[in-house]
Amino acid sequence: MASVRSRRCVVIGAGVLGASVADRLASAGLQVTLLEQDQPGRATSRWSFAWLNSNDKAPRPYHDLNHAGILAWAELAPDFDGAAWYRPVGHLELATTDAGRTELEARARRLTDWGYPARLVSQAEASELEPALRFPESGTTVAWFPGEGYVLTEPLIARLVARAASNGADVRTGDPGRVIGLDPGPAETLRVRTAADPVLEADEVVGCAGRWVPELAEMAGSPCPVPLVDWEKPGAAAPGLVVRAGPLASAGPVRLVHTSEVSLRPHAGGLLHLEAPDAAVDLHTPEPDLRRWAATLLRRAQQTVRGLIDARVEEFQVCVRPMPADGQSIVGRLPGAPSLYIAVTHSGVTLAAHLSRLIATELTTGTPPADLAPYRPDRFLTNPSPPASLPPSR
Numbered sequence: 001m002a003s004v005r006s007r008r009c010v011v012i013g014a015g016v017l018g019a020s021v022a023d024r025l026a027s028a029g030l031q032v033t034l035l036e037q038d039q040p041g042r043a044t045s046r047w048s049f050a051w052l053n054s055n056d057k058a059p060r061p062y063h064d065l066n067h068a069g070i071l072a073w074a075e076l077a078p079d080f081d082g083a084a085w086y087r088p089v090g091h092l093e094l095a096t097t098d099a100g101r102t103e104l105e106a107r108a109r110r111l112t113d114w115g116y117p118a119r120l121v122s123q124a125e126a127s128e129l130e131p132a133l134r135f136p137e138s139g140t141t142v143a144w145f146p147g148e149g150y151v152l153t154e155p156l157i158a159r160l161v162a163r164a165a166s167n168g169a170d171v172r173t174g175d176p177g178r179v180i181g182l183d184p185g186p187a188e189t190l191r192v193r194t195a196a197d198p199v200l201e202a203d204e205v206v207g208c209a210g211r212w213v214p215e216l217a218e219m220a221g222s223p224c225p226v227p228l229v230d231w232e233k234p235g236a237a238a239p240g241l242v243v244r245a246g247p248l249a250s251a252g253p254v255r256l257v258h259t260s261e262v263s264l265r266p267h268a269g270g271l272l273h274l275e276a277p278d279a280a281v282d283l284h285t286p287e288p289d290l291r292r293w294a295a296t297l298l299r300r301a302q303q304t305v306r307g308l309i310d311a312r313v314e315e316f317q318v319c320v321r322p323m324p325a326d327g328q329s330i331v332g333r334l335p336g337a338p339s340l341y342i343a344v345t346h347s348g349v350t351l352a353a354h355l356s357r358l359i360a361t362e363l364t365t366g367t368p369p370a371d372l373a374p375y376r377p378d379r380f381l382t383n384p385s386p387p388a389s390l391p392p393s394r
Protein backbone atom coordinates (compact mmCIF):
# COMPACT_ATOMS: atom_id res chain seq x y z
CA MET A 1 0.00 0.00 0.00
CA ALA A 2 1.28 3.48 -0.93
CA SER A 3 2.03 5.79 1.98
CA VAL A 4 -1.12 7.14 3.60
CA ARG A 5 -0.37 10.76 2.70
CA SER A 6 -0.15 10.03 -1.02
CA ARG A 7 -3.47 8.17 -1.17
CA ARG A 8 -6.21 10.03 -2.99
CA CYS A 9 -9.53 9.16 -1.44
CA VAL A 10 -12.90 10.33 -2.71
CA VAL A 11 -15.82 10.08 -0.26
CA ILE A 12 -19.24 10.25 -1.94
CA GLY A 13 -22.08 11.62 0.19
CA ALA A 14 -21.96 14.01 3.14
CA GLY A 15 -24.66 12.59 5.38
CA VAL A 16 -23.71 11.57 8.89
CA LEU A 17 -21.77 8.57 7.57
CA GLY A 18 -19.83 10.25 4.74
CA ALA A 19 -19.05 13.30 6.87
CA SER A 20 -17.74 11.03 9.65
CA VAL A 21 -15.63 8.99 7.22
CA ALA A 22 -14.21 12.11 5.54
CA ASP A 23 -13.35 13.54 8.96
CA ARG A 24 -11.53 10.37 10.08
CA LEU A 25 -9.65 9.94 6.78
CA ALA A 26 -8.61 13.59 6.57
CA SER A 27 -7.33 13.57 10.14
CA ALA A 28 -5.38 10.39 9.32
CA GLY A 29 -3.59 12.36 6.59
CA LEU A 30 -5.18 11.01 3.40
CA GLN A 31 -5.85 13.37 0.49
CA VAL A 32 -9.62 13.51 0.79
CA THR A 33 -12.19 14.90 -1.61
CA LEU A 34 -15.73 14.91 -0.21
CA LEU A 35 -18.41 15.00 -2.91
CA GLU A 36 -22.01 15.90 -2.08
CA GLN A 37 -24.64 16.49 -4.72
CA ASP A 38 -26.71 18.73 -2.44
CA GLN A 39 -25.50 20.44 0.72
CA PRO A 40 -24.05 18.31 3.55
CA GLY A 41 -26.56 16.63 5.83
CA ARG A 42 -29.77 17.44 3.99
CA ALA A 43 -30.91 13.92 3.03
CA THR A 44 -31.94 11.14 5.44
CA SER A 45 -29.60 12.31 8.20
CA ARG A 46 -31.40 15.65 8.46
CA TRP A 47 -34.73 14.05 9.35
CA SER A 48 -33.52 11.13 11.40
CA PHE A 49 -34.87 10.48 14.89
CA ALA A 50 -31.13 10.24 15.57
CA TRP A 51 -31.66 8.10 18.66
CA LEU A 52 -28.35 6.61 19.76
CA ASN A 53 -29.36 3.11 20.76
CA SER A 54 -28.80 -0.57 20.60
CA ASN A 55 -32.17 -1.21 22.14
CA ASP A 56 -33.55 -4.01 20.01
CA LYS A 57 -30.77 -5.00 17.65
CA ALA A 58 -29.99 -8.56 16.73
CA PRO A 59 -28.01 -10.73 16.42
CA ARG A 60 -25.54 -10.13 19.25
CA PRO A 61 -22.63 -8.88 17.06
CA TYR A 62 -24.92 -6.24 15.53
CA HIS A 63 -26.07 -5.24 19.01
CA ASP A 64 -22.42 -4.90 20.04
CA LEU A 65 -21.63 -2.83 16.95
CA ASN A 66 -24.43 -0.40 17.81
CA HIS A 67 -23.43 -0.30 21.47
CA ALA A 68 -19.89 0.58 20.36
CA GLY A 69 -21.49 3.30 18.21
CA ILE A 70 -23.11 4.92 21.26
CA LEU A 71 -19.81 4.84 23.15
CA ALA A 72 -17.91 6.29 20.18
CA TRP A 73 -20.09 9.43 20.17
CA ALA A 74 -19.54 9.77 23.92
CA GLU A 75 -15.80 9.66 23.28
CA LEU A 76 -15.94 12.19 20.47
CA ALA A 77 -18.24 14.77 22.07
CA PRO A 78 -16.08 16.32 24.83
CA ASP A 79 -13.37 17.62 22.48
CA PHE A 80 -15.68 18.30 19.57
CA ASP A 81 -18.12 20.95 20.80
CA GLY A 82 -20.54 18.29 22.00
CA ALA A 83 -22.74 20.91 23.69
CA ALA A 84 -23.90 21.93 20.22
CA TRP A 85 -25.06 18.50 19.08
CA TYR A 86 -24.70 15.68 21.67
CA ARG A 87 -27.64 14.90 23.98
CA PRO A 88 -26.95 11.88 26.24
CA VAL A 89 -30.34 12.26 27.95
CA GLY A 90 -31.46 8.65 28.34
CA HIS A 91 -34.64 7.00 27.11
CA LEU A 92 -37.88 5.97 28.81
CA GLU A 93 -40.15 3.40 27.22
CA LEU A 94 -43.73 2.82 28.38
CA ALA A 95 -45.74 -0.34 27.75
CA THR A 96 -49.44 -0.55 28.54
CA THR A 97 -50.69 -3.81 27.04
CA ASP A 98 -50.03 -7.31 28.40
CA ALA A 99 -48.02 -8.24 25.33
CA GLY A 100 -46.12 -4.94 25.39
CA ARG A 101 -45.26 -5.30 29.10
CA THR A 102 -44.03 -8.86 28.63
CA GLU A 103 -41.87 -7.90 25.66
CA LEU A 104 -40.40 -4.84 27.40
CA GLU A 105 -39.57 -6.77 30.58
CA ALA A 106 -37.91 -9.53 28.57
CA ARG A 107 -35.94 -7.01 26.50
CA ALA A 108 -34.73 -5.13 29.58
CA ARG A 109 -33.58 -8.45 31.09
CA ARG A 110 -31.80 -9.53 27.90
CA LEU A 111 -30.06 -6.18 27.50
CA THR A 112 -28.94 -6.22 31.14
CA ASP A 113 -27.50 -9.71 30.58
CA TRP A 114 -25.62 -8.27 27.60
CA GLY A 115 -24.06 -5.54 29.76
CA TYR A 116 -26.22 -2.78 28.27
CA PRO A 117 -27.66 -0.23 30.72
CA ALA A 118 -31.37 -1.05 31.04
CA ARG A 119 -33.76 -1.46 33.97
CA LEU A 120 -37.43 -1.31 34.87
CA VAL A 121 -38.41 1.68 36.99
CA SER A 122 -41.49 2.54 39.03
CA GLN A 123 -43.85 5.25 37.84
CA ALA A 124 -42.58 7.44 40.68
CA GLU A 125 -38.98 7.10 39.50
CA ALA A 126 -40.01 7.60 35.87
CA SER A 127 -41.77 10.84 36.89
CA GLU A 128 -38.63 12.02 38.63
CA LEU A 129 -36.56 11.19 35.57
CA GLU A 130 -39.02 12.88 33.22
CA PRO A 131 -41.42 15.22 35.04
CA ALA A 132 -43.25 15.97 31.76
CA LEU A 133 -44.53 12.38 31.45
CA ARG A 134 -48.25 11.73 31.67
CA PHE A 135 -49.12 8.17 32.63
CA PRO A 136 -51.90 6.78 30.47
CA GLU A 137 -53.26 4.31 33.01
CA SER A 138 -52.27 2.17 35.96
CA GLY A 139 -50.46 -0.99 35.06
CA THR A 140 -47.95 0.80 32.85
CA THR A 141 -44.51 -0.79 32.77
CA VAL A 142 -41.63 1.64 32.30
CA ALA A 143 -38.07 0.81 31.27
CA TRP A 144 -35.17 3.23 31.60
CA PHE A 145 -32.18 3.10 29.27
CA PRO A 146 -29.73 5.62 30.78
CA GLY A 147 -26.93 5.09 28.21
CA GLU A 148 -29.03 6.21 25.25
CA GLY A 149 -29.52 9.68 23.85
CA TYR A 150 -29.74 11.53 20.57
CA VAL A 151 -27.75 13.89 18.39
CA LEU A 152 -28.71 16.99 16.48
CA THR A 153 -27.47 15.91 13.09
CA GLU A 154 -27.30 19.29 11.38
CA PRO A 155 -24.80 20.98 13.71
CA LEU A 156 -22.93 17.68 14.03
CA ILE A 157 -22.50 17.19 10.28
CA ALA A 158 -21.54 20.85 9.81
CA ARG A 159 -18.76 20.35 12.36
CA LEU A 160 -17.55 17.08 10.85
CA VAL A 161 -17.34 18.60 7.37
CA ALA A 162 -15.62 21.75 8.69
CA ARG A 163 -13.02 19.68 10.57
CA ALA A 164 -12.40 17.50 7.52
CA ALA A 165 -11.86 20.69 5.47
CA SER A 166 -9.52 22.12 8.11
CA ASN A 167 -7.50 18.89 7.83
CA GLY A 168 -7.16 19.40 4.08
CA ALA A 169 -10.30 17.78 2.62
CA ASP A 170 -11.56 19.35 -0.59
CA VAL A 171 -15.35 19.62 -0.14
CA ARG A 172 -17.42 19.98 -3.32
CA THR A 173 -21.18 20.41 -3.30
CA GLY A 174 -23.94 20.80 -5.88
CA ASP A 175 -23.09 19.80 -9.46
CA PRO A 176 -19.32 19.68 -8.82
CA GLY A 177 -20.14 17.19 -6.04
CA ARG A 178 -22.68 15.11 -7.96
CA VAL A 179 -21.15 11.80 -9.04
CA ILE A 180 -22.44 10.56 -12.39
CA GLY A 181 -19.86 7.95 -13.30
CA LEU A 182 -17.22 5.63 -11.83
CA ASP A 183 -14.87 4.21 -14.43
CA PRO A 184 -11.84 1.95 -14.03
CA GLY A 185 -8.51 3.77 -14.15
CA PRO A 186 -4.95 2.43 -14.28
CA ALA A 187 -3.63 0.15 -11.50
CA GLU A 188 -6.98 -0.40 -9.74
CA THR A 189 -7.72 3.29 -9.45
CA LEU A 190 -11.16 4.71 -10.18
CA ARG A 191 -12.03 7.74 -12.29
CA VAL A 192 -14.84 9.66 -10.65
CA ARG A 193 -16.95 11.71 -13.04
CA THR A 194 -19.05 14.53 -11.62
CA ALA A 195 -21.79 16.62 -13.21
CA ALA A 196 -19.58 19.70 -13.46
CA ASP A 197 -15.90 19.07 -13.03
CA PRO A 198 -13.10 17.26 -14.77
CA VAL A 199 -12.57 13.64 -13.82
CA LEU A 200 -11.05 12.91 -10.40
CA GLU A 201 -8.50 10.10 -10.13
CA ALA A 202 -8.87 8.14 -6.90
CA ASP A 203 -6.97 5.31 -5.22
CA GLU A 204 -10.00 4.71 -3.02
CA VAL A 205 -13.62 5.70 -3.40
CA VAL A 206 -15.81 5.39 -0.33
CA GLY A 207 -19.49 5.33 -1.28
CA CYS A 208 -21.55 6.76 1.60
CA ALA A 209 -24.48 7.84 -0.53
CA GLY A 210 -27.18 6.41 1.76
CA ARG A 211 -30.06 4.89 -0.17
CA TRP A 212 -28.29 5.77 -3.43
CA VAL A 213 -25.32 3.45 -2.78
CA PRO A 214 -26.73 0.77 -5.13
CA GLU A 215 -26.49 3.34 -7.95
CA LEU A 216 -22.77 3.77 -7.21
CA ALA A 217 -22.28 -0.01 -7.31
CA GLU A 218 -23.95 -0.06 -10.72
CA MET A 219 -21.81 2.82 -11.97
CA ALA A 220 -18.70 0.90 -10.97
CA GLY A 221 -19.95 -2.21 -12.80
CA SER A 222 -19.89 -4.50 -9.77
CA PRO A 223 -21.74 -7.80 -10.22
CA CYS A 224 -22.54 -7.77 -6.49
CA PRO A 225 -26.10 -6.79 -5.54
CA VAL A 226 -26.54 -4.18 -2.79
CA PRO A 227 -30.11 -5.03 -1.80
CA LEU A 228 -31.98 -2.36 0.15
CA VAL A 229 -35.57 -2.57 1.38
CA ASP A 230 -37.73 -1.13 -1.39
CA TRP A 231 -38.48 2.52 -0.80
CA GLU A 232 -40.31 3.49 -3.95
CA LYS A 233 -43.31 1.27 -4.35
CA PRO A 234 -46.62 2.09 -2.62
CA GLY A 235 -46.73 0.57 0.87
CA ALA A 236 -42.93 0.24 1.07
CA ALA A 237 -41.55 -0.11 4.63
CA ALA A 238 -38.47 2.10 4.29
CA PRO A 239 -40.17 5.54 4.22
CA GLY A 240 -41.19 7.06 7.55
CA LEU A 241 -43.08 10.16 8.61
CA VAL A 242 -41.26 12.73 10.71
CA VAL A 243 -43.16 15.54 12.38
CA ARG A 244 -41.68 18.54 14.14
CA ALA A 245 -44.02 20.44 16.42
CA GLY A 246 -43.66 23.39 18.75
CA PRO A 247 -43.30 25.53 20.67
CA LEU A 248 -42.19 23.22 23.44
CA ALA A 249 -42.72 24.84 26.86
CA SER A 250 -39.86 24.81 29.36
CA ALA A 251 -41.85 22.17 31.29
CA GLY A 252 -41.71 19.89 28.23
CA PRO A 253 -39.75 16.63 27.99
CA VAL A 254 -35.97 16.47 27.99
CA ARG A 255 -35.58 12.73 27.36
CA LEU A 256 -36.41 10.34 24.56
CA VAL A 257 -39.80 8.76 25.18
CA HIS A 258 -41.37 5.80 23.41
CA THR A 259 -44.87 4.43 23.76
CA SER A 260 -46.56 2.00 21.40
CA GLU A 261 -48.21 5.02 19.75
CA VAL A 262 -45.53 7.68 19.54
CA SER A 263 -41.77 8.22 19.71
CA LEU A 264 -40.61 11.68 20.73
CA ARG A 265 -37.65 13.76 21.76
CA PRO A 266 -36.80 17.45 21.98
CA HIS A 267 -35.38 19.00 18.84
CA ALA A 268 -33.46 22.18 18.07
CA GLY A 269 -35.34 25.47 17.98
CA GLY A 270 -37.73 24.61 20.81
CA LEU A 271 -39.43 21.88 18.78
CA LEU A 272 -40.40 18.30 19.48
CA HIS A 273 -39.49 15.54 16.99
CA LEU A 274 -42.27 12.95 16.59
CA GLU A 275 -42.63 9.61 14.85
CA ALA A 276 -45.09 6.73 15.12
CA PRO A 277 -44.59 3.10 14.19
CA ASP A 278 -48.06 2.80 12.67
CA ALA A 279 -47.97 5.94 10.50
CA ALA A 280 -48.76 4.22 7.20
CA VAL A 281 -47.14 6.60 4.75
CA ASP A 282 -44.90 6.23 1.73
CA LEU A 283 -43.49 8.48 -0.96
CA HIS A 284 -46.88 8.52 -2.71
CA THR A 285 -49.10 9.46 0.26
CA PRO A 286 -51.19 12.54 -0.63
CA GLU A 287 -50.46 15.71 1.33
CA PRO A 288 -53.87 15.86 3.08
CA ASP A 289 -53.25 12.36 4.50
CA LEU A 290 -49.79 13.41 5.68
CA ARG A 291 -51.33 16.43 7.42
CA ARG A 292 -53.87 14.19 9.13
CA TRP A 293 -51.12 11.86 10.33
CA ALA A 294 -49.06 14.83 11.53
CA ALA A 295 -52.03 16.09 13.57
CA THR A 296 -52.55 12.57 14.98
CA LEU A 297 -48.94 12.37 16.10
CA LEU A 298 -49.15 15.75 17.80
CA ARG A 299 -52.33 14.68 19.60
CA ARG A 300 -50.65 11.47 20.78
CA ALA A 301 -47.64 13.46 21.98
CA GLN A 302 -49.93 15.81 23.93
CA GLN A 303 -51.45 12.78 25.63
CA THR A 304 -47.97 11.45 26.47
CA VAL A 305 -46.11 14.52 27.75
CA ARG A 306 -46.80 17.96 29.17
CA GLY A 307 -45.53 21.19 27.67
CA LEU A 308 -47.32 21.00 24.33
CA ILE A 309 -50.45 23.02 25.01
CA ASP A 310 -49.60 25.72 22.47
CA ALA A 311 -47.80 23.40 20.05
CA ARG A 312 -48.72 23.06 16.41
CA VAL A 313 -47.17 21.09 13.59
CA GLU A 314 -44.28 23.15 12.25
CA GLU A 315 -43.02 20.76 9.57
CA PHE A 316 -43.43 17.21 8.41
CA GLN A 317 -41.56 15.07 5.94
CA VAL A 318 -41.63 11.57 4.58
CA CYS A 319 -38.04 10.42 4.56
CA VAL A 320 -36.43 7.16 3.56
CA ARG A 321 -34.41 4.79 5.69
CA PRO A 322 -31.46 3.28 3.80
CA MET A 323 -32.24 -0.24 4.98
CA PRO A 324 -30.13 -3.19 3.88
CA ALA A 325 -32.50 -6.04 3.03
CA ASP A 326 -31.24 -8.25 5.87
CA GLY A 327 -31.27 -5.38 8.39
CA GLN A 328 -27.49 -5.49 8.82
CA SER A 329 -24.94 -2.87 7.73
CA ILE A 330 -23.18 -3.28 4.38
CA VAL A 331 -19.56 -2.17 4.69
CA GLY A 332 -16.54 -3.04 2.57
CA ARG A 333 -15.03 -3.38 -0.87
CA LEU A 334 -17.30 -4.41 -3.68
CA PRO A 335 -16.54 -7.64 -5.51
CA GLY A 336 -15.64 -6.78 -9.11
CA ALA A 337 -14.91 -3.14 -8.22
CA PRO A 338 -12.48 -3.34 -5.29
CA SER A 339 -11.55 0.36 -5.37
CA LEU A 340 -15.13 1.14 -4.45
CA TYR A 341 -15.64 0.67 -0.71
CA ILE A 342 -19.25 1.11 0.32
CA ALA A 343 -20.96 1.86 3.61
CA VAL A 344 -24.74 1.82 3.82
CA THR A 345 -26.77 1.09 6.90
CA HIS A 346 -29.89 1.67 8.88
CA SER A 347 -29.14 3.12 12.35
CA GLY A 348 -26.48 5.15 10.57
CA VAL A 349 -26.60 7.89 13.17
CA THR A 350 -25.92 5.47 16.03
CA LEU A 351 -23.22 3.75 14.02
CA ALA A 352 -21.39 6.55 12.19
CA ALA A 353 -18.76 7.44 14.80
CA HIS A 354 -17.71 3.82 15.29
CA LEU A 355 -18.13 2.60 11.69
CA SER A 356 -16.11 5.54 10.38
CA ARG A 357 -13.32 4.64 12.80
CA LEU A 358 -13.32 1.01 11.59
CA ILE A 359 -13.40 2.10 7.94
CA ALA A 360 -10.54 4.55 8.46
CA THR A 361 -8.52 1.82 10.20
CA GLU A 362 -9.07 -0.54 7.28
CA LEU A 363 -8.23 2.04 4.63
CA THR A 364 -5.15 3.40 6.37
CA THR A 365 -3.62 0.14 7.60
CA GLY A 366 -4.93 -2.36 5.05
CA THR A 367 -5.94 -4.61 7.94
CA PRO A 368 -9.61 -5.56 7.94
CA PRO A 369 -11.15 -5.02 11.40
CA ALA A 370 -12.72 -8.26 12.67
CA ASP A 371 -15.82 -6.30 13.74
CA LEU A 372 -16.65 -5.68 10.09
CA ALA A 373 -16.49 -9.34 9.00
CA PRO A 374 -20.27 -9.99 9.23
CA TYR A 375 -21.10 -6.94 7.13
CA ARG A 376 -19.17 -7.47 3.91
CA PRO A 377 -21.05 -6.89 0.64
CA ASP A 378 -19.98 -10.24 -0.81
CA ARG A 379 -22.55 -12.01 1.38
CA PHE A 380 -25.11 -10.97 -1.24
CA LEU A 381 -23.32 -12.79 -4.06
CA THR A 382 -24.69 -16.07 -2.72
CA ASN A 383 -27.85 -14.69 -1.11
CA PRO A 384 -29.10 -11.67 -3.06
CA SER A 385 -32.57 -11.52 -1.40
CA PRO A 386 -32.18 -12.24 2.32
CA PRO A 387 -35.14 -11.94 4.69
CA ALA A 388 -35.32 -8.80 6.84
CA SER A 389 -34.37 -9.18 10.50
CA LEU A 390 -35.10 -5.76 11.98
CA PRO A 391 -38.23 -3.66 12.48
CA PRO A 392 -37.72 -0.32 10.65
CA SER A 393 -38.59 1.78 13.69
CA ARG A 394 -35.53 0.75 15.71
Ligand SMILES: Cc1cc2nc3c(=O)[nH]c(=O)nc-3n(C[C@H](O)[C@H](O)[C@H](O)COP(=O)(O)OP(=O)(O)OC[C@H]3O[C@@H](n4cnc5c(N)ncnc54)[C@H](O)[C@@H]3O)c2cc1C
Residues within 6 Å of the ligand: 012, 013, 014, 015, 016, 017, 018, 019, 035, 036, 037, 038, 039, 040, 041, 042, 043, 044, 045, 046, 047, 048, 049, 050, 051, 052, 053, 177, 178, 179, 180, 208, 209, 210, 211, 212, 239, 240, 241, 242, 275, 319, 320, 321, 322, 343, 344, 345, 346, 347, 348, 349, 350, 351, 394
Ligand atom coordinates in the same frame (compact mmCIF):
# COMPACT_ATOMS: atom_id res chain seq x y z
C1 LIG B 1 -37.62 8.34 9.93
C2 LIG B 1 -36.22 7.85 10.22
C3 LIG B 1 -35.83 7.64 11.53
C4 LIG B 1 -34.57 7.16 11.82
N1 LIG B 1 -34.21 7.00 13.11
C5 LIG B 1 -32.95 6.63 13.41
C6 LIG B 1 -32.54 6.58 14.77
O1 LIG B 1 -33.32 6.89 15.66
N2 LIG B 1 -31.26 6.23 15.03
C7 LIG B 1 -30.36 5.92 14.04
O2 LIG B 1 -29.22 5.61 14.35
N3 LIG B 1 -30.74 5.95 12.75
C8 LIG B 1 -32.00 6.31 12.41
N4 LIG B 1 -32.40 6.37 11.12
C9 LIG B 1 -31.46 5.94 10.09
C10 LIG B 1 -30.39 7.00 9.86
O3 LIG B 1 -31.00 8.26 9.81
C11 LIG B 1 -29.66 6.69 8.57
O4 LIG B 1 -29.11 5.38 8.66
C12 LIG B 1 -28.54 7.69 8.34
O5 LIG B 1 -29.01 9.02 8.39
C13 LIG B 1 -27.90 7.42 7.00
O6 LIG B 1 -26.87 8.35 6.81
P1 LIG B 1 -26.06 8.35 5.47
O7 LIG B 1 -24.99 9.37 5.63
O8 LIG B 1 -25.68 6.97 5.10
O9 LIG B 1 -27.14 8.79 4.36
P2 LIG B 1 -27.75 10.22 3.99
O10 LIG B 1 -27.95 11.06 5.17
O11 LIG B 1 -28.92 9.96 3.11
O12 LIG B 1 -26.58 10.88 3.15
C14 LIG B 1 -26.24 10.40 1.87
C15 LIG B 1 -25.75 11.59 1.06
O13 LIG B 1 -25.27 11.12 -0.20
C16 LIG B 1 -25.57 12.10 -1.16
N5 LIG B 1 -25.52 11.48 -2.48
C17 LIG B 1 -26.33 10.51 -2.96
N6 LIG B 1 -25.98 10.20 -4.25
C18 LIG B 1 -24.92 11.00 -4.56
C19 LIG B 1 -24.14 11.16 -5.74
N7 LIG B 1 -24.35 10.44 -6.84
N8 LIG B 1 -23.15 12.09 -5.73
C20 LIG B 1 -22.91 12.83 -4.61
N9 LIG B 1 -23.65 12.73 -3.47
C21 LIG B 1 -24.63 11.82 -3.45
C22 LIG B 1 -26.97 12.57 -0.75
O14 LIG B 1 -27.27 13.83 -1.30
C23 LIG B 1 -26.87 12.57 0.75
O15 LIG B 1 -26.53 13.84 1.28
C24 LIG B 1 -33.66 6.87 10.78
C25 LIG B 1 -34.04 7.12 9.46
C26 LIG B 1 -35.30 7.62 9.18
C27 LIG B 1 -35.69 7.88 7.76
